Amino acid sequence: MRRIEVDVALTTFCDPGGLSGFFRARLAAQERGxxxxxxxxxxxxxxxxxxxxxxxxxxxxxxPP
Structure with missing residues (x-):
């Protein structure tokens, strides 16, 4: 697997916990290449x-592609 795509089109609210989740997920993915x-x-x-x-x-x- 080289890429993960998260479709956020239906997201209507994002608080600091959501932003943190996106960033932590990005870091975890990056650690795995x-x-x-x-x-x-x-x-x-x-x-x-x-x-x-x-x-x-x-x-x-x-x-999405």
Whole structure:
């Protein structure tokens, strides 16, 4: 396995625990040589990732391949 894609299109709320979960999942995947992508990120979540500075630390895809 080289990549994990998490479709977050239906996510309507994300608190600090959710952000932490995304980041910890990314670190765990990276330790195993796997890339973790957030797919179909809703605008509010994109803004939240920008505001918290997490966007550059997470891989985002607009649409699944």
């Amino acid at each position: 796997v890339s973790l992508y957030l797919v179909r990120v809703p605008p509010y979540l994109g803004r939240l990732l920008d505001t918290t500075g997490l966007r550059p630390l997470l891989y985002l895809r607009k649409d």
